[in-house]
Amino acid sequence: MNVTLRYARPALYADYARAGAGVAVCVLPLLFVTTNAVTVALAALGILFLLFGVRTAARHATEIVADDAGIVARGPFGGRIAWDELSRLKLAYYATRRDRKGGWMHMTLSGGGRTLRLDSSLDGFNDIARVAARAGIARNIDVSDATRANFAALDIAYPAAERAAA
Amino acid sequence: MLRYVAKRLLIMVPTLVIISLLVFFIITLPPGNCVTAQIDEILSSGGPNAIEKVRQLEQLYDLDKSWWERYAIWASGALTWDFGLSCQDNQPVSQLIGERIALTMVMEISTIIFIWVVSFIIGVYAATHQYRPGDYIASFIGFVGLATPNFLLALVLLYVGKRYFGVSVGGLMDPQYIDQPWSWEKIHSILQHLIIPVVVIGTAGTAGMIRRLRANLLDELQKQYVTTGRAKGLPPLKLLVKYPLRHALNPFVADIGHILPEVISGSVIVSVVLSLPTTGPMLLSALKTQDTNLAATFLLFVAVLTVIGTLISDLLLAALDPRIRLQGGTEK
Numbered sequence: 232m233n234v235t236l237r238y239a240r241p242a243l244y245a246d247y248a249r250a251g252a253g254v255a256v257c258v259l260p261l262l263f264v265t266t267n268a269v270t271v272a273l274a275a276l277g278i279l280f281l282l283f284g285v286r287t288a289a290r291h292a293t294e295i296v297a298d299d300a301g302i303v304a305r306g307p308f309g310g311r312i313a314w315d316e317l318s319r320l321k322l323a324y325y326a327t328r329r330d331r332k333g334g335w336m337h338m339t340l341s342g343g344g345r346t347l348r349l350d351s352s353l354d355g356f357n358d359i360a361r362v363a364a365r366a367g368i369a370r371n372i373d374v375s376d377a378t379r380a381n382f383a384a385l386d387i388a389y390p391a392a393e394r395a396a397a
Numbered sequence: 398m399l400r401y402v403a404k405r406l407l408i409m410v411p412t413l414v415i416i417s418l419l420v421f422f423i424i425t426l427p428p429g430n431c432v433t434a435q436i437d438e439i440l441s442s443g444g445p446n447a448i449e450k451v452r453q454l455e456q457l458y459d460l461d462k463s464w465w466e467r468y469a470i471w472a473s474g475a476l477t478w479d480f481g482l483s484c485q486d487n488q489p490v491s492q493l494i495g496e497r498i499a500l501t502m503v504m505e506i507s508t509i510i511f512i513w514v515v516s517f518i519i520g521v522y523a524a525t526h527q528y529r530p531g532d533y534i535a536s537f538i539g540f541v542g543l544a545t546p547n548f549l550l551a552l553v554l555l556y557v558g559k560r561y562f563g564v565s566v567g568g569l570m571d572p573q574y575i576d577q578p579w580s581w582e583k584i585h586s587i588l589q590h591l592i593i594p595v596v597v598i599g600t601a602g603t604a605g606m607i608r609r610l611r612a613n614l615l616d617e618l619q620k621q622y623v624t625t626g627r628a629k630g631l632p633p634l635k636l637l638v639k640y641p642l643r644h645a646l647n648p649f650v651a652d653i654g655h656i657l658p659e660v661i662s663g664s665v666i667v668s669v670v671l672s673l674p675t676t677g678p679m680l681l682s683a684l685k686t687q688d689t690n691l692a693a694t695f696l697l698f699v700a701v702l703t704v705i706g707t708l709i710s711d712l713l714l715a716a717l718d719p720r721i722r723l724q725g726g727t728e729k
Binding site: 246249250252256260265267268269270273276279283286325326337352 | 398399400401402403404406407410475476477478715
């Protein structure tokens with residue numbers, strides 16, 4: 232088993248556009264006016280968009296590889312977690328609409344003093360979630376009810392810890 | 398999450414531009430404004446320099462320009478905290494609104510805290526004591542609060558305060574502190590005077606929130622997982638706090654978005670009745686006299702508060718609510 236994933240290009244380009252537009256809207260006015268309360272707020276927002284751009288670039292350069300031994304994030308802020316060391320698994324779903332649509336998933340894996348965070352904008356996120364769930368079940372890691380239900384939404388069965396132990 | 402924040406912040410920019418454009422346009426729709434009233438007065442009184450004065454006024458307030466040119470000047474000035482001149486006071490808008498906005502924010506934030514604290518306590522009590530005297534009393538207070546107009550409550554409290562306690566509850570500080578620099582005594586005086594407006598403005602919001610929290614908590618308490626927890630012998634407090642209360646609290650967070658503008662617009666008449674030096678009376682007067690710069694600036698602040706409040710509530714909801722995806726469709 233060897234799964235290699237990258238963040239989807241169209242989503243990354245859209246994020247670059249957002250970061251660029253945000254920096255332009257916030258920073259350009261600063262070139263023409265003197266410092267005041269409004270420009271301080273704009274500068275803070277400009278830094279936020281800049282950080283967003285940096286994070287997008289980091290994601291662009293990141294490659295996630297999962298194999299029988301563990302999961303590796305190759306690139307800036309990367310890291311490796313061996314499945315044997317996996318101690319915590321969480322799959323959260325963030326939706327800001329009441330009908331719970333249009334949201335995104337966020338998977339957190341911890342172990343061996345490292346934490347990897349992956350989100351559903353990864354091309355093939357379901358595959359990596361399946362691999363992580365398999366490792367979690369094998370290690371008998373108990374997960375929250377919300378995580379279990381979110382795995383179920385991806386058609387991945389994650390039994391309760393007692394059953395996994397059995 | 399960062400992507401969501403970036404998306405929302407980007408959407409805020411055109412939203413605020415469109416709102417400010419609409420506000421500015423609507424305020425300038427009726428013919429005339431407070432400058433034209435001044436011009437008419439100068440022309441009717443005559444005098445050797447009347448024409449020259451009129452020309453100066455027109456240039457000062459950009460009346461020789463179209464409404465969208467005036468909008469562009471006002472909007473670009475907003476970036477430098479310069480909102481132009483108020484024609485009713487002949488002073489820069491930024492000077493006029495400075496302290497009033499600070500006092501308004503203090504009053505509105507106190508009101509929101511009051512609404513949350515009171516409705517949380519009463520709402521939880523009413524839901525956990527359904528159909529008992531306490532629930533009926535809380536419901537009665539809730540309905541009275543919903544049905545009573547704020548300004549009427551303000552008038553009643555003004556009368557009761559003066560008639561039975563000999564104190565004037567009007568104003569937001571004792572008269573000797575008006576136009577004085579900030580001091581601990583002035584803050585103490587403001588806090589004392591804050592109680593009545595906060596209670597008056599907060600009553601309707603509290604009543605609505607109590608009803609919502611009670612209904613949501615009752616829904617949760619009747620679900621099977623609560624029955625199961627009870628059957629397994631979970632302590633009642635733990636059973637209440639662990640999940641039902643958490644879920645029932647969502648409306649509190651979701652309401653931040655519209656509670657801010659609601660409280661601000663709801664406090665306008667109360668501020669007039671109680672003679673509060675907040676933005677309310679000034680906004681009312683600016684709209685009556687068609688003081689475009691002043692009115693548009695106030696309304697822009699309300700719009701900014703609305704979009705920021707909505708963003709905060711959405712982010713808190715996303716972070717606090719442990720959602721479960723019900724069906725396919727995660728965003729890429």
